[in-house]
Amino acid sequence: MESTLLLLLIGVILEICLGWPKIFFRNISHPIIWIGNLVKIIDTNLNKESYSDRIKKILGFFTLLTTVFIVLFFFQIIAKIFQNFFLVEFLYIIVIWSLMCSRSLYSHITQIAYDLEKNDILKAKKSLSKVVGRDTANLEKKAIIRASLESLSESTADAIIAPLFWYFIFGIYGLIIFKTVNTLDSMIGYKSKKYLMYGYASAKADDILNIIPSRLTGLFFVLLSTKPSNTYKIMLKNASKSISPNSGWPESAIAGALLIRLGGPKTYNGITNKDNWLNGEYKDPTIGDFHEGITLYKKIVFFTIFIIIISVIFQCFKL
Numbered sequence: 001m002e003s004t005l006l007l008l009l010i011g012v013i014l015e016i017c018l019g020w021p022k023i024f025f026r027n028i029s030h031p032i033i034w035i036g037n038l039v040k041i042i043d044t045n046l047n048k049e050s051y052s053d054r055i056k057k058i059l060g061f062f063t064l065l066t067t068v069f070i071v072l073f074f075f076q077i078i079a080k081i082f083q084n085f086f087l088v089e090f091l092y093i094i095v096i097w098s099l100m101c102s103r104s105l106y107s108h109i110t111q112i113a114y115d116l117e118k119n120d121i122l123k124a125k126k127s128l129s130k131v132v133g134r135d136t137a138n139l140e141k142k143a144i145i146r147a148s149l150e151s152l153s154e155s156t157a158d159a160i161i162a163p164l165f166w167y168f169i170f171g172i173y174g175l176i177i178f179k180t181v182n183t184l185d186s187m188i189g190y191k192s193k194k195y196l197m198y199g200y201a202s203a204k205a206d207d208i209l210n211i212i213p214s215r216l217t218g219l220f221f222v223l224l225s226t227k228p229s230n231t232y233k234i235m236l237k238n239a240s241k242s243i244s245p246n247s248g249w250p251e252s253a254i255a256g257a258l259l260i261r262l263g264g265p266k267t268y269n270g271i272t273n274k275d276n277w278l279n280g281e282y283k284d285p286t287i288g289d290f291h292e293g294i295t296l297y298k299k300i301v302f303f304t305i306f307i308i309i310i311s312v313i314f315q316c317f318k319l
Helices: 004-018 022-028 031-046 053-084 088-099 102-117 121-128 141-188 200-209 211-224 228-241 248-258 287-318
Strands: none
Touching: 004 088, 004 102, 004 141, 004 287, 031 053, 031 088, 031 141, 053 088, 053 141, 053 200, 088 141, 102 121, 102 141, 102 287, 121 141, 141 200, 141 211, 141 248, 141 287, 200 211, 211 228, 211 248, 211 287, 228 248, 248 287
16 A cells, blocks of 8 residues: 555545535444444343352453454455455545544534533533533533543543554554454443453553553644743643542643643542643633634644655655
């Protein structure tokens, strides 16, 4: 294949411009839903309450390996079919298009901002619940904005930078493996009684795969902020305060860029954790800060496109 980066550029631009078209969704659903259905089947059959923690941990590791293997196996079969018709490049573009989600993230976040501008707090909570796992029923306006900016910054790493990073390292297979592991983590990587042991392997794998991308995302927020030096200092000071080994980096960076505080205690399934404040000496974000955060997100999206274009040009000259 002459230019895998050119295929990446086409797929990314299609996703940004069109999202995942409804006609595709109606007829073939979506690859992440396929993976999710596979995880549900394996989870239902292997994650039994009667099993010991040790057995659950072993089966969770087996689930991780099996899911990745099955996804890659079916991709290989489909790629072989397309290759016979000289259409494998077309398949790669479709896969990239489907596994990137910058437009989807933007749509979800801007909907929350729109609901808040209309002072429709109930609708804003409902919109927020689509992008966060925490309880949203009792959140007030400033907490909704905080949660939205935290989700935006973390998802910038999870949904944009990490998939692109692993594509640059291992091509289409890197992208597919990362998205499979990320889907596993989002479904079974919880610290609940049911998934603490069973989802351990998937959660740890996702943490490992996000070590570099999360820090890169933080640096992108720093680079594209209006106060890069101050943002960088705030990121370094606060990143390690988060319970998560990775999300603290982009969250601290966007908090520094906007001069706001994020983080703090969060409630999941009725249980409130003791997560630390990030940049805690600053104020809660306003709706104006929310829009500034969205603008910063758009800058990162365009910056990644610029990087891909430069890489394509370099690859063409190299060839």
